[in-house]
Amino acid sequence: MKLILKGYRHMNTRTQLSLRTLTAVLSTAFVLTLLSACGGGGTNVSSNGAGAIGSTALSTTTKSSSTTTLSTPKLTLPSSSLMLASSSSATKSSTPNPATLAGVSGVANPTGSVTYSSSNAAVASVDANGNISPLKAGSTTITAQYAGDTHYAAASTTTSVTVVQTTRTTQVLANSAPDSGMVTFQGSSTINLSSLTTTLTVPAKPASGVGTVFLWPGIEPNSAASNYLPINTGVLQPVLTWGSSCAPVTQPTVYSTWWISAQYVNTSGTVSGLTGCTTGSEMSVNVGDTLNISMTVSGNVWTQTVTDVQTGKSVSFQTNLTGQAQNTALFTAEILNSALAPKTTLFTNTTLTYTNPGSTLYDICVPVSVRSNDTVSAPTISSNGTKCSYAQILITGTGN
Numbered sequence: 001m002k003l004i005l006k007g008y009r010h011m012n013t014r015t016q017l018s019l020r021t022l023t024a025v026l027s028t029a030f031v032l033t034l035l036s037a038c039g040g041g042g043t044n045v046s047s048n049g050a051g052a053i054g055s056t057a058l059s060t061t062t063k064s065s066s067t068t069t070l071s072t073p074k075l076t077l078p079s080s081s082l083m084l085a086s087s088s089s090a091t092k093s094s095t096p097n098p099a100t101l102a103g104v105s106g107v108a109n110p111t112g113s114v115t116y117s118s119s120n121a122a123v124a125s126v127d128a129n130g131n132i133s134p135l136k137a138g139s140t141t142i143t144a145q146y147a148g149d150t151h152y153a154a155a156s157t158t159t160s161v162t163v164v165q166t167t168r169t170t171q172v173l174a175n176s177a178p179d180s181g182m183v184t185f186q187g188s189s190t191i192n193l194s195s196l197t198t199t200l201t202v203p204a205k206p207a208s209g210v211g212t213v214f215l216w217p218g219i220e221p222n223s224a225a226s227n228y229l230p231i232n233t234g235v236l237q238p239v240l241t242w243g244s245s246c247a248p249v250t251q252p253t254v255y256s257t258w259w260i261s262a263q264y265v266n267t268s269g270t271v272s273g274l275t276g277c278t279t280g281s282e283m284s285v286n287v288g289d290t291l292n293i294s295m296t297v298s299g300n301v302w303t304q305t306v307t308d309v310q311t312g313k314s315v316s317f318q319t320n321l322t323g324q325a326q327n328t329a330l331f332t333a334e335i336l337n338s339a340l341a342p343k344t345t346l347f348t349n350t351t352l353t354y355t356n357p358g359s360t361l362y363d364i365c366v367p368v369s370v371r372s373n374d375t376v377s378a379p380t381i382s383s384n385g386t387k388c389s390y391a392q393i394l395i396t397g398t399g400n
Helices: 002-006 013-037
Strands: 043-045 058-060 074-076 081-086 100-102 114-118 124-126 131-134 138-146 155-166 171-173 179-186 193-201 212-220 235-242 258-266 276-285 290-298 301-308 314-320 328-336 344-354 369-371 374-376 387-396
Touching: 074 155, 081 131, 114 124, 124 138, 131 155, 179 374, 179 387, 193 212, 193 328, 212 290, 212 344, 235 290, 235 301, 258 301, 258 314, 276 301, 276 314, 328 344, 328 387, 369 374
Parallel strands: 081 155, 171 369
Antiparallel strands: 043 058, 074 100, 114 138, 124 131, 138 155, 179 328, 179 369, 193 290, 193 344, 212 235, 212 328, 235 258, 258 276, 290 301, 301 314, 344 387, 374 387
16 A cells, blocks of 8 residues: 555556545455454445445444343142042042242242143043042153243143052941041051041131030041950040030130140040040130141050141140050041031141051052041052052031
8 A cells, every 4th residue: 555655646647546546445445354353244334336436434233132031930740659549439539739830039920820731641630720530550640831931931840640549449428416527547457557647727617506516537446456455445536626525624615716635535445544535735726727737656655736837836645555556547527416517627638657558459548438428539658558648638517
């Protein structure tokens, strides 16, 4: 460029004109080269016409991109399980097994629904709410899928379900006082209970101020139980009471509130200290409260504990049964003296634990009898066959 300019003044007019054109072209090329070297992939060049003499206009635009990062939701299903298919009409055909969908801190909660599918619907089907219906022996995979939204990416998760078939038939009994409802589970002379846990929701107060209502889970022996005599049949039972009872405690004013105490009641035996109605402390509870109940044995001593989730209060009671085995579990709505049982008596998250598993057909997880207005969720069984869990045990009455 410098050599061209050095002899410029000595050239004629035509030569100077050609040189100016050449200079403009070279200047434009030089600028474009610089822009390209600086990453000008997004550079636009415009001129006032091809071959035109004069200034060349340059304009640049920078490319920009905006990427939205979607959060990953927390989608989980209950762990793989063993479920029981029963031909009994007394056991409900499905058990709740919904997925849990949660967001992450600092981001709005996920919107939209979760869909479900079963890889082998002939073994176990699943409905739109995640309720699984065990149908026959076999295995299947339950999948939960979330489509995603403006904040969250799509997600899916799975759990395996194995279904076993039982042939035990549940006896359906007619309702008769004093038992408005009763669900009974039973082991055998060699299969005993070691614990019962459940949650009982306090129902509405009965409208009528007559009679007594007892709502309770219980554990007792049958005549085949080890060391049945001389203690005979007594019931370990945390009793939710409306009205008065035999419990030797200071009871609330009759019909003022529901109240509960852990009791041992035995009207058949003659062993000192294990007859009549014995109990620990009582506590008043409110309608709608959830009562976590546990009954466990250590050595010969059974411990009953009731905790009110809403108030944090609890009561407990211990009973030494001197080696008598307990092989029967009961869930009962018991009414006396023309009282009306609550419209709904609901036991949830119930687990029965046995000392050893039943037969390969897991008969111990199937109720031996129910009343005609009782329903029981299809059980989920632990891998070793000693624990039977039920999402709900429901007794329907004629009261509020």
